[in-house]
Amino acid sequence: MPSSRSSRKGLYLLSRYRLPYLLLLPAVVVLVVFLAWPLGSIFYFSLRETPLGGASIFVGLDNFALLLSENRFLNNLAASLRYLVGVLALSVPLAYLAAILVSSRLRGAGIFRTVFMLPWIIAPVVSSILFRTMVDPYSGPITAALEWLTGEKFLFLVKPDLAVLSIVVHSAWRSFPFEMLLIAAGLTAISPELYDSAKVDGAGAWSQFRYVTLPLTRNQLFVAVLLITIWTLQDAEGVYSLTQGGPGYVTEVAGVRLFKEAFIYFNIGIGSAIGVVLILLSILFMILYLRVIGAGESQ
Amino acid sequence: MGNRKLNRRQLLRIGTLGLAGLGLGACTGATATTAPAAEAPPAAAAEPVTIKWAHYFDPLQSPAQKFNFEWMERMASTFEADHPEVKIEPEYFDWDRIDDRAIMDFEAGIKHDVVFGSPQLMAKHFEVGDFIDLAPYMAGWSDEEKTDLAWSPVWASGSNGDVQIAVPTGVHTRSLAYRRDMFEAAGLDPDTPLTSLDECLAAAQALTTDDVYGLGMSFGPARGTIELYFGPLIWHFGGELWDPEAKEASFASEAGIQAANFIHDLVYTHKVTPESAIGGTYDDAILVAFLEGRLAMGWGFGSYWIVSLEEGGFVKGCFPATDACAVDTGGVMVTPTAPGAQFTNGWTLSVHALSEHPQEAFTFMEHLIKPDSLYDFPDAGLPARLSLWDRPEFQSDFYQTWLEAAGKGRPMPATVHYAELADTAAACLQEILVMEEPVEDTLTRFQDEYNSKYAGK
Numbered sequence: 001m002p003s004s005r006s007s008r009k010g011l012y013l014l015s016r017y018r019l020p021y022l023l024l025l026p027a028v029v030v031l032v033v034f035l036a037w038p039l040g041s042i043f044y045f046s047l048r049e050t051p052l053g054g055a056s057i058f059v060g061l062d063n064f065a066l067l068l069s070e071n072r073f074l075n076n077l078a079a080s081l082r083y084l085v086g087v088l089a090l091s092v093p094l095a096y097l098a099a100i101l102v103s104s105r106l107r108g109a110g111i112f113r114t115v116f117m118l119p120w121i122i123a124p125v126v127s128s129i130l131f132r133t134m135v136d137p138y139s140g141p142i143t144a145a146l147e148w149l150t151g152e153k154f155l156f157l158v159k160p161d162l163a164v165l166s167i168v169v170h171s172a173w174r175s176f177p178f179e180m181l182l183i184a185a186g187l188t189a190i191s192p193e194l195y196d197s198a199k200v201d202g203a204g205a206w207s208q209f210r211y212v213t214l215p216l217t218r219n220q221l222f223v224a225v226l227l228i229t230i231w232t233l234q235d236a237e238g239v240y241s242l243t244q245g246g247p248g249y250v251t252e253v254a255g256v257r258l259f260k261e262a263f264i265y266f267n268i269g270i271g272s273a274i275g276v277v278l279i280l281l282s283i284l285f286m287i288l289y290l291r292v293i294g295a296g297e298s299q
Numbered sequence: 300m301g302n303r304k305l306n307r308r309q310l311l312r313i314g315t316l317g318l319a320g321l322g323l324g325a326c327t328g329a330t331a332t333t334a335p336a337a338e339a340p341p342a343a344a345a346e347p348v349t350i351k352w353a354h355y356f357d358p359l360q361s362p363a364q365k366f367n368f369e370w371m372e373r374m375a376s377t378f379e380a381d382h383p384e385v386k387i388e389p390e391y392f393d394w395d396r397i398d399d400r401a402i403m404d405f406e407a408g409i410k411h412d413v414v415f416g417s418p419q420l421m422a423k424h425f426e427v428g429d430f431i432d433l434a435p436y437m438a439g440w441s442d443e444e445k446t447d448l449a450w451s452p453v454w455a456s457g458s459n460g461d462v463q464i465a466v467p468t469g470v471h472t473r474s475l476a477y478r479r480d481m482f483e484a485a486g487l488d489p490d491t492p493l494t495s496l497d498e499c500l501a502a503a504q505a506l507t508t509d510d511v512y513g514l515g516m517s518f519g520p521a522r523g524t525i526e527l528y529f530g531p532l533i534w535h536f537g538g539e540l541w542d543p544e545a546k547e548a549s550f551a552s553e554a555g556i557q558a559a560n561f562i563h564d565l566v567y568t569h570k571v572t573p574e575s576a577i578g579g580t581y582d583d584a585i586l587v588a589f590l591e592g593r594l595a596m597g598w599g600f601g602s603y604w605i606v607s608l609e610e611g612g613f614v615k616g617c618f619p620a621t622d623a624c625a626v627d628t629g630g631v632m633v634t635p636t637a638p639g640a641q642f643t644n645g646w647t648l649s650v651h652a653l654s655e656h657p658q659e660a661f662t663f664m665e666h667l668i669k670p671d672s673l674y675d676f677p678d679a680g681l682p683a684r685l686s687l688w689d690r691p692e693f694q695s696d697f698y699q700t701w702l703e704a705a706g707k708g709r710p711m712p713a714t715v716h717y718a719e720l721a722d723t724a725a726a727c728l729q730e731i732l733v734m735e736e737p738v739e740d741t742l743t744r745f746q747d748e749y750n751s752k753y754a755g756k
Contacts, residue, residue: 052402052427072748136583137575138593157578160733246520247577248730264399265719266423 042279045272052266063273072249073257073274079164080253080281083239084232086168087175088225094172095179095224100213102180103187120177128241131170132157157243160250167239167251171232179224186220187213222293229289230282234258254278348656349386350663353401353414355394356678363586366606366677378666385659395522398424399718401651405429411651412660413667416465418456418644419526419711419721426715430464430649436661437463448668450685452710453645465647466668469603469679472643472705473527474631475499476589476600476608481506485595492632496535496561499596499635503571506595513571515594517584518562518732522718524725526642526711527581527599532558534640534709541712541720547754550724551742559731559738566732577732589629598634602701606677619675620692631697633704643708646678681705716753723749 014021046063050056067073102113119127134142135156146154156162190212198208214221236255239245245252245260252260254274262271352375356367375387390411392400398420404411405427416424424430437445448454448467457465479489485505493499503513518524529550530540538554541547565572573593576584586604589597590611609618613629634641648667650660666672670687673679681701682688688702711717727745730736 052406052423066752070748070751071744137573137579138588138591153575155575155578158574158733163578243578244520246726246729247733248726250734252726260722263403264396264722265716266399266402 039279042272042275045268046276048269050268056269059269063269064277067270067273067277072252073254075249076252076254076257076274077277077281079249079251080233080255082164083168083171083235083251083253084229086164087171087232088228090168090172091176091179091228092221092225094176095183096209096213098176098180099183099187103184116180117177119174122174124174124235124238125241127174128170128238131166131242135166158247160247163243163247163251167242167253170242171235171238174238175228175232179221179228182220182224183217186217190216218293222289226286226289229285233281233285234278254281347384347386348659349388350412350656350660351388351390351410352663353390353392353397353411353651355392355397355415357391357393363604363607363677366610370676370678374667374672378663381666382659382662385663387663401649402427402429405652408653410653410655412654412656413663414649414651415468416457416647416649418453418465418467418647419522419717421456421465421647422713422715422717424464424649425459425462429652431652431654431657432462432464433466433650433661434461434463436650436658447684447686451645451683451705452643452708453647453683456644456710456713457647457649465649466664467645467647467683468668468673469645469676469683470643470681470705471645472602472681472701472708473599473634473641474602474701474704475634476597476604476613476629476631478589478592478595478613478628479626479630480628481511481595489630493635495635500565500569500571503565503596504569507571511593511595512573512588513595514565515585515588515597516562516565516572516576517579517581517599518577518725518728519579519581519584520722520725520729521581522721522725523581523599524728525721526644528562529558529724529728530711531634531636531640531642532561535636539712540724541714543712545754546714546756548720548723548746548749550727551739551746555742556738559728559742562728563732563738577729600631602681602705603678605701614697617695617697618677620690620695620698622691622694624692624695624697626697631700631704633700633707638707639709641704641708642711643705644710645683714753714756716756719753720749 045056047058047060048056049059049062098112098116102109102116122130134140135154137143137153137155137158143154143156146152154162156166194212194216195208198212203211234255235253236259239251239253240256240259243251245256254277258271258274258278261267261274352371354371356364356371358365358368371389375389379385379387397415398417401411401414401416402423406429414430416430451467451470453467453470457463457467475493477489482489482502485502487502487505493502499514506513516528518528525540533540533550533552533554536554536557538552538558539549542549562572566574566576573584573588581599585594585597585599586601586607588594589600590607605614606618608614608629609616611629612627614624614626617624648664650657650664654660668683670684673683674687681698682693687693692698693702712720714720723745727741730745731738731741
């Protein structure tokens with residue numbers, strides 16, 4: 001009976017190392033209270049209808065069925081994917097450029113390191129308000145500059161394409177410092193001899209990046225992209241502060257919808273169901289990235 | 300010591316103590332945060348009582364808010380001077396989130412004492428129970444006192460039978476603010492009020508120049524879109540936003556189509572309303588644009604902005620109201636919609652259900668709604684007390700126009716799902732405007748989406 005043998009072994013280990021396990025207990029309790037419990041609550045409430053001031057009732061998968069029958073929710077998911085792709089497409093190249101710059105021996109690289117970190121440390125709501133001010137149709141410096149250059153007034157938060165661009169640029173601007181930090185850490189671990197060898201072999205700057213930098217920072221890139229994916233998919237405050245999901249539902253990403261349902265409309269069940277969908281999406285992306293990076297490593 | 304083994308009894312003892320500690324902590328927390336106010340023990344006489352006052356006055360938010368903030372500070376300090384045993388602690392919340400916060404915090408066990416609220420969300424407050432019934436505290440009020448405050452629809456929004464959860468601090472109504480100097484420059488008579496939408500459109504066209512838009516409106520992703528523009532226009536064309544009998548949205552009607560088309564044409568056909576109104580905030584689109592001279596007329600100009608008209612020199616002696624109140628370069632006229640096709644509300648004050656000091660909170664509320672306190676409360680807009688209207692300083696044409704506008708107003712639908720209705724209708728209108736979607740289909744699609752979740756509720 002292998003199972004009873006392994007359980008006996010588990011009990012033996014527990015009694016042998018009871019003090020270490022006991023000392024770990026507070027951390028486990030904290031994790032359960034602050035991580036497992038809320039996570040479990042999301043799944044629990046997603047299966048219930050919870051009216052304010054009343055008892056919640058079990059509704060099975062009704063909340064999910066309602067969401068999936070809605071054009072609005074499908075639009076939320078499409079907006080989230082569009083948002084994610086835009087943020088990654090903009091922030092990853094920017095992060096590489098910045099990482100190469102701050103890891104270089106150029107004079108003033110330290111200043112860049114500090115300056116590049118600013119978007120990361122500013123609160124999303126504050127940077128959203130800053131962005132709103134900059135693209136204000138009458139007093140924004142960005143709109144004024146564009147109007148001076150083109151003779152046209154750019155209504156960033158009115159035109160659907162520009163509104164999407166605004167939330168993407170804002171989020172990419174906020175995300176790239178974190179990606180830069182991780183990639184820069186990977187860059188510093190690459191031996192300069194590898195670049196010297198590449199140069200001897202006649203590799204130019206692009207080839208050095210393609211065949212040395214990129215493969216050797218693959219793991220850092222994976223972690224950065226994964227975390228940014230999760231944060232972007234679940235982002236609500238940045239987008240909500242900037243556009244509130246408008247115009248119409250154009251920029252209403254799933255995170256914003258979740259925020260509205262849970263904290264403005266108090267539809268806890270629907271908000272939780274959206275949360276579950278976002279968790280599942282995040283897991284899906286994690287698996288996808290793992291496969292991609294696994295395929296890359298096997299090559 | 301490090302290798303010392305614990306026996307089973309010691310382990311059990313530690314575990315039991317730990318669990319007991321956790322349980323005790325949880326119970327203490329629950330008692331401290333969720334005990335009903337009425338059961339809370341009275342505070343010791345020697346200890347100062349702190350009253351948390353949830354407000355929405357951000358001096359940086361708009362020109363008008365600076366004056367509200369100053370009023371708030373003055374109210375707190377004068378009350379503390381009269382009641383040294385009480386300390387007022389203001390808490391800021393965004394104006395369109397303050398009701399949500401009161402509800403959320405009630406559910407989360409976070410205490411407040413005196414809270415500003417919106418009449419259109421009172422149905423939700425009643426359902427949640429986050430505001431206490433003020434009727435027992437008002438038992439000492441005379442009938443005159445009650446009548447003085449109960450005349451406006453704002454009072455009614457906080458009533459349900461004998462239960463009263465909110466008291467008005469003012470009357471918010473909106474008018475059509477206009478620049479008299481621009482009217483004259485365009486060859487229009489500034490003393491002749493516009494009485495129909497056609498007249499309003501014709502004036503807006505005459506007033507529109509390269510630098511000035513004739514008619515300002517706001518269609519941002521906020522409640523104001525439905526309250527000040529889309530809703531009143533639907534009412535004007537004979538429709539309803541929400542059917543109180545069936546308890547479902549009804550804006551996808553012939554009136555809804557006419558209202559959406561009218562707004563669309565203002566922006567894209569006649570070009571008298573700026574397209575930026577679709578993405579901006581209400582304050583920016585109306586107040587700031589009007590004060591900066593980018594608008595000749597501002598539809599939905601609130602009575603809470605009278606102070607800004609005074610500060611901007613558009614009117615003289617009107618805030619605080621004096622009997623010399625007179626218009627100068629700017630004036631107001633009643634919005635040219637049909638009778639009843641206008642929104643009137645106002646801020647209310649309530650006592651949070653988790654307040655540990657409801658009596659002190661109510662006493663502070665009484666201080667805030669005293670005639671002298673409300674008299675120069677900028678955000679009151681117009682006097683909440685009927686008796687104040689008899690004063691000579693409110694007999695000017697300027698204030699009588701506001702009174703007429705207030706009398707024409709009506710509240711928003713009394714549905715628990717008002718926030719959802721407002722957001723849905725605003726998003727629908729935005730989609731019609733910026734995406735050039737077919738009007739009838741879009742209205743129907745959004746209405747069906749709302750009704751699939753909330754019809755009958």
